Amino acid sequence: MIPESFSHVVLVTGYRSWNDEQSMRSAFNDAWRDWGAENVTRPVLISGHCPDGADAMAERLWRAAGFEIRTFAAAWSAHGKRAGFQRNQEMVDAAQVFREAGAQVLCTAFLGFCRKPGCPQRDQEQLMPHTPGHFSHGTIHCRSCARAAGIVTATVIHPSLPPF
Template sequence: MPPRLLITGSRGWTDRAVIRDALRTWWDSTGRDPDAVLVSGKCPKGADKICEEVWAHNGLTLELHPAKWRKPDGSQDMGAGYTRNKAMVDTAPDHIIAFILDGSGGASHCLRYAQRKGIPFTVHEASSAG
């Protein structure tokens, strides 16, 4: 089975260099396995988007888990992000990298859940205050 990396991050994360370096460091640790998979929540902006772009640019495989924000009746599911986070962690990735800006609730939730499951992790934290 190919190595699998789960990423979680803040919507406001913009530091591409930190992401690029973190992904490269992890991929190097796999021996640059060409079959390595990036597991992502597919947020259309921020850390998820940047990670997906960097990973795809290198021709590697993406496994996307977008949150289902709308219930079948059309109402908004406010817990969809947390449900998605748990589902991603429950796929048993080999490692998780979290990019947390200003204590991001969603990314922090995903990281805590992964920690409880015993998944090795790396955390990059930043503050928008600078």
């Protein structure tokens, strides 16, 4: 990938059932305020391109604003269950390339609880101590990869979940 001259990059990762547009808009607006709106000259969204939930909502909001989007769809048929995790790392790697080219980079993680029936990790705590259950696997994985890469990460927990 050839780094393009993006001023700011938002890597979005999130729950497939994410449906809270207000929280997503707030997270994006917070990023703009932190960066200084006058400094955001050419933003781009990096998305896993899931047709539902956080990815789809973020892409719709960015497209409506006239901003650019780079998508990284998971290759499920080629990589099976690991495809989502591989795609997550590819998105983080792309964000790092843009950061090395001078862009400001933010990962926004929109979390909801794992709803997978019979999930063997059901009783684990992933984000907050003493919180029953755990958050969606793909979102936590991408968030962890971004944090390990030194990418600033904003975590938004779905408002329907109990306060932490």
